[in-house]
Amino acid sequence: MTAAAVFEDEALPHLDTLYRVALRLTGEPAAAEDLVQDTMLRALRAWSSFRPGSNARAWLVTILRNQFINGWRSRKRAPTGIDMDSIPEPPDLKDPDPEGRFFNELVDEEVLQAVDELPDEFREVLVLSDMEGLPYADIAESLGIPVGTVKSRLFRARRILQGRLRRYAESTGLITPPETPE
Amino acid sequence: MLPSECETALQQLDAYRRGELPPDEMQSMRDHLEACRRCFSYKKHEEAFLDRLVTAARNARCPEELRSTVYQMIAKESRGN
Numbered sequence: 001m002t003a004a005a006v007f008e009d010e011a012l013p014h015l016d017t018l019y020r021v022a023l024r025l026t027g028e029p030a031a032a033e034d035l036v037q038d039t040m041l042r043a044l045r046a047w048s049s050f051r052p053g054s055n056a057r058a059w060l061v062t063i064l065r066n067q068f069i070n071g072w073r074s075r076k077r078a079p080t081g082i083d084m085d086s087i088p089e090p091p092d093l094k095d096p097d098p099e100g101r102f103f104n105e106l107v108d109e110e111v112l113q114a115v116d117e118l119p120d121e122f123r124e125v126l127v128l129s130d131m132e133g134l135p136y137a138d139i140a141e142s143l144g145i146p147v148g149t150v151k152s153r154l155f156r157a158r159r160i161l162q163g164r165l166r167r168y169a170e171s172t173g174l175i176t177p178p179e180t181p182e
Numbered sequence: 183m184l185p186s187e188c189e190t191a192l193q194q195l196d197a198y199r200r201g202e203l204p205p206d207e208m209q210s211m212r213d214h215l216e217a218c219r220r221c222f223s224y225k226k227h228e229e230a231f232l233d234r235l236v237t238a239a240r241n242a243r244c245p246e247e248l249r250s251t252v253y254q255m256i257a258k259e260s261r262g263n
Contacts, residue, residue: 161231
C-alpha cells in the first residue's frame with residue numbers, strides 16, 4: 001500500500017469534521033473550503049510525521065488550526081466582544097422552560113450563528129468538544145493549552161451560548177421571559 | 183447560593199455524562215439526581231443544549247466538489263513523488 005493510499009484511508013474519513021471546524025473558524029464556506037484544501041495538502045506532505053495508531057482526526061484538526069492561525073485568522077471578521085461579568089447563571093426551576101426544550105425549536109442557522117459570534121478561544125473548544133466530540137486531552141494538545149483550561153473555556157462558552165440562545169428564544173416568543181416584579 | 187452537594191453535582195455533570203467518574207461517585211450522582219429536582223432539571227437542560235449543538239453540526243457536510251478536489255490533489259501529489 002502506498003503512502004498516499006494509507007493517507008486516503010486514514011485522513012479522508014475526517015473531511016466532514018475538518019470542513020465543519022473550518023466553517024466555524026472562518027465563518028464562510030469559501031474560506032472553509034480553501035482552509036481544508038490547505039490543511040490536506042500540508043497533512044499529506046507531513047504524513048511521515050504521523051504516528052500510526054494515534055488519533056488522525058486530532059492530528060488533522062491540529063494542522064487545520066495552525067493553518068488558520070498562521071494564514072487565516074487575520075482575514076477573519078473582528079471577534080464579538082464578551083462582557084465576562086454578564087455570563088448568565090444556569091437556569092433554575094423558576095425560569096421558563098428550565099429543561100431547555102426551546103433548544104429544539106431553534107433552527108440550525110440560529111444556533112450556528114450564535115456559535116460563530118463566540119470569541120475565538122471559546123468557539124474553538126466548544127466546536128471541538130461539543131460539536132465534534134474530541135476528547136479533552138486531544139483538544140488540549142491541539143490548542144496547546146492545559147486540560148483544565150479546556151474545561152474552564154468550555155464551561156464559559158456553554159454559558160455564553162446558552163444565554164444568547166435563551167434571549168433569542170425570548171425575543172422571538174419561543175419562551176416567555178420571567179415576569180419582573182413591579 | 184447553591185447547596186454544596188448541588189455545586190459538586192454541577193461541577194461533575196460533564197464527567198458523569200461521559201461515564202468518567204469512579205463507580206462510587208457515579209452512584210452518588212445518580213442518587214443526587216433522583217433526589218434533587220433542580221439538578222435533574224439542569225441535567226436535562228444541558229442534554230437538550232448539547233444534543234441541539236450536535237444536530238446543528240452534523241447537518242453540515244463537506245461539499246462533494248471539495249471532496250473531489252482533495253482526491254485529485256492527493257493523486258497529483260503522489261504522482262509527483
